[in-house]
Amino acid sequence: MTTTPGLPAGIAHPFSPAGRIDPYPAYDWLRAHAPVHRDPMSGMWLVTSHADCVALLKDPAFSAAAGQRERARDDDLPVSMLTTDGADHARLRAPGALLLGPAALASVEDAVAADADAVLDRAARAGTLDDAVEQLGVPLATAVLGRLFGLGEDDWGTLAQLARAVSVNLDPLAPPPVARLGRAAMGELTRFLDAHAEQAPPSPLARLAADPRLTRQEMLGVLGLAVVGGWQPLAESIGNALYWLLPRPDARAALRSADAEGALTAMDELLRLEAPIPFTARVTLREATLPGGTIPAGQRVLAVLAAANRDPAVFTDPAEPVFDRTPNPHLAFGGGPHFCLAARLVRQAGALLLTRLVHRFPDANPGSSTPSWAPTLIPRRITGLSVELGADAGTGRCPVTGAGVGA
Structure with a gap:
């Protein structure tokens, strides 16, 4: 086992109260000096370089299933892609595309575009938003999942409440x-979805529920993971994105003129800068060697995706937004076999709302309040982000949204 130095004085540990607000100085130091680091504070290995994270996420020696078990012993989370590896994971993942794949998203794109307009209609009536996550991100995420699940709008409030409550299951610490x-x-969420699946109208959920490849419990596990891995990241990504986008008039103008592909490129850059899920947990099944070092068997490991996403060996100007950055091999959705099945949903729904917002409110600016980063590890989320929308240019369809969330 290689001994690596601790963080120098003056740099807050990324899991300390100050480090949770701004973990990037610690991530930068670790990536430069100890990219595969045994952290005495948490007892975990922190992997911070892009090359090491990519290798880790592809290596079957690093078990996601064991990582979830170590996160909370006696864990009774449903069986899903989050709690399985190898062949079991692949068997569950294939039917998951019925819920979150291109065809499923295309089937709801028109309704979600209308939902996005309704979210912005409510925003226009307010004029000033006190909290962009609560007033834009949460209703959009709820509408997208509600449509995919075939829920009536009367059930959307329950979905949002349960979705927020289960988001803690993403936090390995x-x-x-x-x-x-x-x-x-x-x-509670599983029981709610189980009752609804019995009488779901034609929808991606109904197609998943009818799939003979899954048992009932496995199907419910896929649904629960779609909420954990889709609702919260989408809701928070809107606020995180606006934190970077709103103060930059040139970037907003570029997004207004972008085509569908350009909008997704911009969304990828915003996700790279502030991924709502900043790390993912694994356990080594055997000794494993990464480019930056060797980790013994039986160790708890965090692939620190937020650190990898600002690796100067891969990204020029890594701490700044480059909205036309391409290629952009960010790891905001992980990588390897466990690449987030909700990645398409988050990218496309986020690009949809942000593009419609900058078209409809070309003069939108940050409000007078000072936003702050929440003192949580997962999700990485901005709080108190107010928005002065300015004049409403109307609801005409912008060029990008013809592609909708099913592009």
Whole structure:
């Protein structure tokens, strides 16, 4: 085992209160000096370079299933892609495309575009938004998942409440009392979706529920993971994106003139800068060697995606937005066999709303309040982001949204 130095004085540990607000100085130091680092504070290995994270995410020696078990012992999360590896993971992942794949998203694109317009209609009536996540991100994420699940709008409030409660299940460092609440919420969500699946109208959920490749419990596990891995990242990505986009009039103008591909390119850059899911947990099944070092068997490991996404060996001007950056091999959705199945949903729905917003409100600017980063590890989220929308240019369709979320 290679001994690596600790963080120098003056740099907050990324899991400390100050480091949770701004982890990037610690990530930068670790990536430069100890990219494969045994962290004495957490007892985990922190992997921070892009090359090391890419190798880790592809290597079967790093188990996602064991990583979830180590996150909270006696974990009763449903069986899903999050809690399996290898052949079991692949068997569950294929039917998941019925819920989150291109055809599923295309089937709801017109309705979601109308939902996005309705979100912006409410915003226009307010004029000033007090919290962009709550007033833009949350209703959009709820509408997208509600459409995919075939839920009536009367059930969307329940979905949003449960989705927020289960998001703690993404945090591999959640303390035991919080983890227990997250598992209890997952049980409630599972029962809610189970009852709805019995009588779902034609929808991606109905097609998934009828798929003979899955048992009932496996189907519900896929649904629960779609909420955990889709709702929260989409809701938070809107606020995180606006934090970078709103203060830059040139970037907003470029997004207004972008085609569908250009809008997705911009969304990828915004996700690279502030991924709502900043790391993912693994456990080594055997000794594993990465470009930056060797990790013994039986160790808890975090692939620090947020650090990899700002690696200067891969990204020029890594801490600044380059909205036409291409290629952009960011790891905001992980990589390898466990690449996030909701990636398409988050990218396309986010690009849809942001593009419609800058077309409809070309003078939108940050509001007078000072936003702050929440002191949470997962999700990485901006709070208190207010928005002065300015004049409403109308609801005409912009060039990008013809592609909708099903592009």
